[in-house]
Amino acid sequence: MNWLKMLIPVYIEIRSLYWVELEREMNADLVIIFEKIDADQYGYASILIEGFRHKWDGKKYPEWIENTYAQINRAQAMVDFLNC
16 A cells, blocks of 8 residues: 555646746846856846846746746845955
C-alpha cells in the first residue's frame, strides 16, 4: 500500500495561461536588466529598472509571480552597490 502512496500527488498547482505568459514576459525583462548589469552598463540598467517598475508595479499578482517581481529589488541593490 505504501508504493501506491508514492504515486499519488499531494500538491497540485494550476496556473492559467495568462499568468504564465505574463511571468515569461517579466522574466524576459529581468534577463535584459541583468545582462546590462553584467556588461557594466549601470546607467542603462537603472533606466531599465525604472521602466520595469513603471510597467509592472501597482498590479495584483499571484504569489509565485510576486516572487519573480521581487528580483527587481535584487537588480536595484546590485546597481546601487556596483555604481558607487
